[in-house]
Structures are given as C-alpha cells and as structure tokens.
Amino acid sequence: MPHKLTPLDRIRIERLVWTLDQRLYDLPRASRIAKRREVRANLLEAAADQGTREALRRIGSSGALAREYLGAEYGDRPHHSWVAAAYFAALVPLLLNYVLSEAANAYGNGLAAAHGTSGIFTWTGVSYLQSPLTFTVDASGVSHSGGAWTPVVYVLWLAGTIACGRLWRLLPRPTRGRQTAAV
Amino acid sequence: MTTSHDPQLLKGVLSMVLLHLLAEKESYGYEVAQRLQAAGFADVLEGTVYPALTRLEREGRLATRLVPSPSGPARKYYRLTSTGLDSLHAASAAWARHVAGVEAVLARPLPDPPEKGTS
Numbered sequence: 001m002p003h004k005l006t007p008l009d010r011i012r013i014e015r016l017v018w019t020l021d022q023r024l025y026d027l028p029r030a031s032r033i034a035k036r037r038e039v040r041a042n043l044l045e046a047a048a049d050q051g052t053r054e055a056l057r058r059i060g061s062s063g064a065l066a067r068e069y070l071g072a073e074y075g076d077r078p079h080h081s082w083v084a085a086a087y088f089a090a091l092v093p094l095l096l097n098y099v100l101s102e103a104a105n106a107y108g109n110g111l112a113a114a115h116g117t118s119g120i121f122t123w124t125g126v127s128y129l130q131s132p133l134t135f136t137v138d139a140s141g142v143s144h145s146g147g148a149w150t151p152v153v154y155v156l157w158l159a160g161t162i163a164c165g166r167l168w169r170l171l172p173r174p175t176r177g178r179q180t181a182a183v
Numbered sequence: 184m185t186t187s188h189d190p191q192l193l194k195g196v197l198s199m200v201l202l203h204l205l206a207e208k209e210s211y212g213y214e215v216a217q218r219l220q221a222a223g224f225a226d227v228l229e230g231t232v233y234p235a236l237t238r239l240e241r242e243g244r245l246a247t248r249l250v251p252s253p254s255g256p257a258r259k260y261y262r263l264t265s266t267g268l269d270s271l272h273a274a275s276a277a278w279a280r281h282v283a284g285v286e287a288v289l290a291r292p293l294p295d296p297p298e299k300g301t302s
Contacts, residue, residue, distance in 0.1 A: 034259070039233065041256040042213040046229065048254070049213075058216075060230030068234035073241060 002048055009052040013043045016062050023066035025083050027073055035069055078169065085165025092157055100130055100147060108142035111135050128152055188226060197227070197235055199274040202267055205245065211258035212236060236261055244270050 003009075017040045024032045039059070046055035059065060070079065107123050121135045125147055133147040162168065204210065204218050215236065216229045239245045244267035249257045263271070 035237070037256060038212060038259045041252070041258055042211070042216075042229065042233065044255045045213045045252075046216075055229075058229045059233075060228060065230050065234070068230065069237060072234040072238035 003051045005044070005047055005052070009047055010044075012052055012056065013040065013047060016043065016056060016059070019062040020066055020069075023062060024069060026070060026079070026081050031073065039065075078166065080166045080169040082165060085161050085167055088164035089157070089161045092160060096129070096149075096153070100126060104133055104144055104147055107133070108135055108137075108144055111137050112142045188224065193224070193227065196278065197231070198239060199271065199278060200224070201232070201235055201239060202244065202263060202271040202274070205261050206263045206268065206271055209260050209262040211250075211260050215261070239267065243267075 017036055020039060021032060021036045024035060027035070043055055043059060046058065049055075050058075103126055104123075111119075111121055118138045119136075121137070123133045123135065125131060125133050128150060129152070130147045130149060133144050135142060135144045200219070200222075201215065204215060204222075210218065212233050213229065216227070216232045219227050219232065236245065240247060240261065244264060245261045246264050247259050247261055250260050252258045
C-alpha cells in the first residue's frame with residue numbers, strides 16, 4: 001500500500017541523508033554528492049512504498065552505512081581521513097597561539113609590575129616555538145611585537161596533520177607483481 | 184516469505200547475485216533490493232545492497248546512468264559491463280564447483296552415532 005509522505009517523513013529522511021553526508025567527508029566531493037542523492041532518491045521511494053519507519057530501518061544507521069560506503073570506495077584496508085587532518089590543521093594553531101599569547105601576556109604583566117614606568121624589553125619567547133618578542137612598557141600599558149612561529153613549528157604542524165589524517169595512505173600502493181612472479 | 188541466511192555465506196555470494204540480477208535487467212538501487220527480497224533474500228537490507236553496488240561500480244563491473252523519475256529525484260540505474268559479465272560467468276562457474284564439492288561431501292553417509300553410556 002503506497003504511503004503519503006508527510007513533511008515529518010521528509011525531515012526524518014533528510015536527517016539520515018545529512019548525517020550520512022557528514023560521515024562521508026573523506027570521499028571526493030563528487031562521489032559524496034552522488035551517494036547523497038542516490039540514498040535520498042532510494043529512501044523517498046522506499047518510504048512511499050513501505051512507510052518511512054520501515055525504510056529507515058532497512059537502510060540502517062548512517063554510521064554503519066557510511067562505513068560500508070567508505071569500505072566500498074577505498075577497499076577494506078585502512079584509509080586516510082581528511083576530516084581528522086582538517087581538525088588537526090585547524091585546532092593546533094588555535095591552541096598553540098592561545099598558549100603563546102597567554103605566555104606573552106604573563107611576561108608583559110610581569111614587566112609592568114616590576115618596571116611600572118617605561119622601557120623596551122626583549123624576551124626570547126618559548127624555546128624552539130617562537131621568535132623573540134619585544135615588549136614596550138609606557139604610560140598607556142604594555143604592548144609587544146614579534147613571537148612568530150619558528151620553521152620548526154611549521155614542520156611539526158605539517159607532520160602532525162599528515163600523521164593525524166594518515167595521509168600517506170593516499171599514495172598508490174606498491175605493486176607486488178614482481179614478488180608474485182618470483183614465487 | 185522471510186528466510187534467514189547465514190550472513191557470512193551471503194556476503195560471499197551477494198556480489199554474484201547482484202551481478203546476475205543486473206544482467207537480467209538494468210535497475211536502480213531500491214529496485215535491486217526489492218528484486219532480491221522477491222527472490223527470497225528478505226533479510227538482505229538496503230544498507231547492505233547500496234554500498235555493494237558502489238563497490239561493483241568502483242571495480243568496473245557495473246556502469247551507471249541517471250534517469251529522471253516522475254515520482255521524485257533522478258534514479259541511478261546500474262547495468263552490467265563486459266567486465267561484469269566475465270566476472271559473473273567466472274563466479275557462476277566457481278559457485279557450481281563449490282556446490283558440487285559441498286554436496287558430494289554432504290551426500291556421504293555418516294557412521295552410526297555411539298550408543299549412550301559408552302566411552
């Protein structure tokens with residue numbers, strides 16, 4: 001018996017499609033959009049045919065479906081994660097800049113408390129992580145300049161992003177034909 | 184009719200069954216699931232069928248095209264490629280050998296079970 005889809009049914013279907021889409025961000029964009037459209041079209045038809053509850057039950061959770069799709073796309077071997085790489089690449093600068101900024105502010109507050117009036121001071125910064133900072137203390141308060149990331153930090157940031165996203169798995173796998181032929 | 188299938192057995196033959204269904208007739212995902220259900224695989228869920236179709240497409244055994252649907256979004260139809268057809272023939276032959284081997288073993292008579300109380 002055909003079922004008439006209500007707005008609530010469509011919202012439930014869109015919710016699954018949306019959560020599936022969020023879990024497929026490691027796929028190429030075109031592939032992800034194609035899967036989203038296909039699942040939506042199939043779900044709408046299944047819901048009209050069997051009811052939304054049954055259609056959603058038969059397709060399973062978005063997490064399990066995403067795992068199956070990722071396995072279908074990349075094979076069963078472990079694969080890279082653009083999402084994990086993006087999280088690392090975005091969050092580490094935020095966290096590091098926050099820590100360095102707090103350290104600089106603490107140093108500046110110390111200068112203001114110790115020297116009160118005015119002066120120009122240099123601090124080497126957090127070892128290996130930033131360039132020296134110059135603090136200017138005057139009547140208007142404490143200001144500072146410098147403190148940029150060192151090249152080491154950029155290298156670690158890049159290495160961490162690659163490690164976190166396991167991006168080496170994007171490289172083509174070495175063929176084993178030569179080994180097979182030798183056996 | 185609802186029958187239960189061993190998931191491990193089913194996993195091994197699902198690709199072959201899908202290839203056969205699509206060799207019979209070009210279909211879209213939900214229709215394939217319905218045809219599987221009608222063939223007695225009622226416990227094979229759509230959440231298993233759609234990624235399996237994706238896998239076969241990635242392996243070059245299926246080709247797809249979008250067909251506008253009067254009742255909703257465009258449907259993605261799957262059809263067998265020549266590679267898929269070769270693969271189906273090979274899988275069917277392997278399955279026949281497998282079944283023959285299993286049936287030959289199962290057809291052998293079993294020894295009488297030991298009487299109770301004897302060790």
